[in-house]
Amino acid sequence: MYVLGIDGGGTKTVGVIADEFGKIAAQQTVGATNQNGVDRKQVESELRNLVTSLRLQNESAFSNLSVVFAGMSGVDRPDARSFMEKSISKLVPTGTKVVVDIDGVNALYSGTYGAPGIVQIAGTGSITFGMNANGDRGRAGGWGYLIDDEGSGYDLGKEALHAIFKEYDGRGKKTILTESILKHFNVSLPPELIQTIYQVGKAREVISPLSRYVAEAADQQDEIAREIIHHAGRKIGNSISSLAQQLFHSDGTVPVVLVGGVFNRSDLFIPAIESVLKDQKVRANLVKPKLPPVGGAVIKALQCKNVSIQEGFEAAFIFGSVKLGC
Structure with a gap:
């Protein structure tokens, strides 16, 4: 067959x-x-x-x-x-x-092999989707980059830009993200980024790739980058927790499949995700498919x-x- x-x-x-x-x-x-x-x-x-x-x-x-x-x-x-x-x-x-x-079904089953569970997708955008044993479904987030997409590559890139402009203005702490992102766009000062960033219809494709610089800066113990990742992990953890409580109540440990480019560095995000789940008493098994x-x-x-x-x-x-x- x-x-x-x-x-x-x-x-x-x-x-x-x-x-x-x-x-x-x-x-x-x-x-x-x-x-x-x-x-x-x-x-x-x-x-x-x-x-x-x-x-x-x-x-x-x-x-x-x-x-x-x-x-x-x-x-x-x-x-x-x-x-x-x-x-x-x-x-x-x-x-x-x-x-x-x-397509959330594909992503979920790639990790659960057909069993109920939750899939957390975090690529350019993000969404949390789940199904329980009764066939009930739910989602959290994924309402597009102008409204939501928390924990996505776009979200990380946007927060990195926010940080370097705050540093430039004197409103924020120094971060090595500034050097990395200015070099990425081949410019000398943050204001020179505006024209590129605000191209009509190009925001996601311009900003999302910047997420890799956040991971690189975090590896170098940059305080701002680590804060960005910590907050992103907590946002993802809250989405997973919300859906788990809606669909699974107290039905044992819930498999949570982590899919998308953001989780190529799952080692950076998992501690914050697990912290939220522990605080909210959600039992979950995080799985890379x-x-x-x-x-x-x-x-x-x-x-x-x-x-x-x-x-x-x-x-x-x-x-x-x-x-x-x-």
């Missing part, structure tokens, strides 16, 4: 055909499929390219598809989800079951056929090992 898992986002979309043991038969990466960022004609084109490549790579596995699970960003609205289901159904063999859900999000999509597809994940699945799912098609 073969299933197709799809992880679709605002930057790229990944598809993997695999069997119930986790062995990959075909895989491909195409462009964005988030309907909030690209028009539907482009979404259909990217999906067509994805499925065509998978079929060409392994015709036999493709023709024997049982289920497609597509965890996609931008399908919160019923009409967006319906459009995605119809678009995918046209491209796969007749009779293949197609299920579309939010060993599978990519598309692996979670494959697991959900198998779950749709009542297939339990067996020992060895993770070892068999060697993402990136299959030669890509045209």
Whole structure:
């Protein structure tokens, strides 16, 4: 039996055909499929390219598809989800079951292997999403960079900029972030950053990459950088705690999957997160997933056929090992 898992986002979309043991038969990466960022004609084109490549790579596995699970960003609205289901159904063999859900399911299952829990995503943006054993769902945060996205790369970068302008004004402490960020933009003084930072529609992509300088400065024991990370960790901890109390009450230890570029330095953030959870009496097991999000999509597809994940699945799912098609 073969299933197709799809992880679709605002930057790229990944598809993997695999069997119930986790062995990959075909895989491909195409462009964005988030309907909030690209028009539907482009979404259909990217999906067509994805499925065509998978079929060409392994015709036999493709023709024997049982289920497609597509965890996609931008399908919160019923009409967006319906459009995605119809678009995918046209491209796969007749009779293949197609299920579309939010991409948070992929991220969660990449760490819990289909079990209930919470996933904390902290990349350019951030969101906390969870499901309990009854199928109840919840979220905290993730309302966009103008309103929320606490603990995200953008949030860290914005706080770093705030700190260097406060130092420049004489309102804040000295920080090595100033030197790093000025060098990044190849300017001499903070006011020279304004034109670049305030480019229309460019704030997230300009500011988010600055988060790496916060981690580097923290490694050098910079007081301001360490404060930024500590506060970001506490924000994340509060989101996790809030959702855990809503969904899990006192039902034992909750697995919390940490996903996204911010957690490439989870060692810096985990102490503050754990401190909040301890203070609020939330029992959680913080997990760094060993599978990519598309692996979670494959697991959900198998779950749709009542297939339990067996020992060895993770070892068999060697993402990136299959030669890509045209």
